[in-house]
Amino acid sequence: METAGKGVSVNKEALVQVAEEVRQATGLPVGWRDVERTLGALRATRDLWEVVRLSRVPLRFLVPIWESLARRGLLRVEEGLDLLAEVPAPRPGEAACSACEGRGLVGERLPGRAAERFLAWAKGRPEAIQDFDQGYVTPESTLARVALAWSWGDLEGKEVLVLGDDDLTGLAAALTGLPKRVVVLDADPRIVRFLERAAKAEGLPLEAHVHDLREPLPEAWVHAFHTFFTDPVEGPLGLQAFVGRGLLALEGEGCAGYVGLTHVEASLAKWADFQRFLLENGAVITELRDGFHVYENWGYIEQMRAWSWLPVKRRPEKPWYTSALIRLELLRRADLENARVEGDLQDEEASTY
Numbered sequence: 001m002e003t004a005g006k007g008v009s010v011n012k013e014a015l016v017q018v019a020e021e022v023r024q025a026t027g028l029p030v031g032w033r034d035v036e037r038t039l040g041a042l043r044a045t046r047d048l049w050e051v052v053r054l055s056r057v058p059l060r061f062l063v064p065i066w067e068s069l070a071r072r073g074l075l076r077v078e079e080g081l082d083l084l085a086e087v088p089a090p091r092p093g094e095a096a097c098s099a100c101e102g103r104g105l106v107g108e109r110l111p112g113r114a115a116e117r118f119l120a121w122a123k124g125r126p127e128a129i130q131d132f133d134q135g136y137v138t139p140e141s142t143l144a145r146v147a148l149a150w151s152w153g154d155l156e157g158k159e160v161l162v163l164g165d166d167d168l169t170g171l172a173a174a175l176t177g178l179p180k181r182v183v184v185l186d187a188d189p190r191i192v193r194f195l196e197r198a199a200k201a202e203g204l205p206l207e208a209h210v211h212d213l214r215e216p217l218p219e220a221w222v223h224a225f226h227t228f229f230t231d232p233v234e235g236p237l238g239l240q241a242f243v244g245r246g247l248l249a250l251e252g253e254g255c256a257g258y259v260g261l262t263h264v265e266a267s268l269a270k271w272a273d274f275q276r277f278l279l280e281n282g283a284v285i286t287e288l289r290d291g292f293h294v295y296e297n298w299g300y301i302e303q304m305r306a307w308s309w310l311p312v313k314r315r316p317e318k319p320w321y322t323s324a325l326i327r328l329e330l331l332r333r334a335d336l337e338n339a340r341v342e343g344d345l346q347d348e349e350a351s352t353y
């Protein structure tokens, strides 16, 4: 490995300086550990998308961090991202179980041959489109998420609500034959029609409705469910619209929610705000499994917000966008306001819409 140019030293102090510089320039909550994780990932790969996945640093932070490292002579950005110095940053270990991809659960064990039947349906799913900020997870991710809910007893005999369902979680849940009823709300009529067709063909207690989550939740769905699933838009208002509505839809104490949350578009400062929001509304996190959902690469990547920032304009060859799965449970009924959410659901940390 080449060594850094004369006068360039990389120690903890340098990591702190890079973080401070980026924080000043962008106003974003970048910390020294973000810089360390970036460097650690750069030790493992020169592929930009792999750095995103391995570093767990928001893409919005990575771009100015790479720029700062390049200015310091530590990084060369051409076809790939090449580290030019020995850096004191740990390489991220990759020790996930190959059978379950680290999730600890596999859909094959779900009842009702749900996995096999789900995979057949998923082949004919509507493609992800930018209008609704879509992007769906692999079928294995959807099935494992449903398997986690099964393992907690959040499916059998339960009324289940899915808020936004390009992942087809509602279909996978219904195919297990366990829930009493599954209701899916989605803004995209293509998804609603697809789910209705599947429900009819399979004779499932699954209904789907076109609904924009910025609008108040219709009264019939308030405090009417035992379990919800959602993958929120991750700005503060997005979390309010998706997770807030989910909490409001739950009957009360003992009901559960399953929420996806990324590092790609959410800093740890935002994670902290989100955890505070949950606690303030009577919800406790009972499981948090990082990297649980793996997203299929979507067609509109060159049109997404972050594309213009990228120092290396190459389409990803492997999945790179992942999210954690969080299970929460209510200690009391959540009485959130059911008003229309006004304003942008995205925030400064967003990169893929």
Ligand SMILES: [Fe+2]
Pocket (backbone or CB within 6 Å): 097, 098, 099, 100, 101, 102, 103, 104, 105
């Ligand atoms: Fe495993």
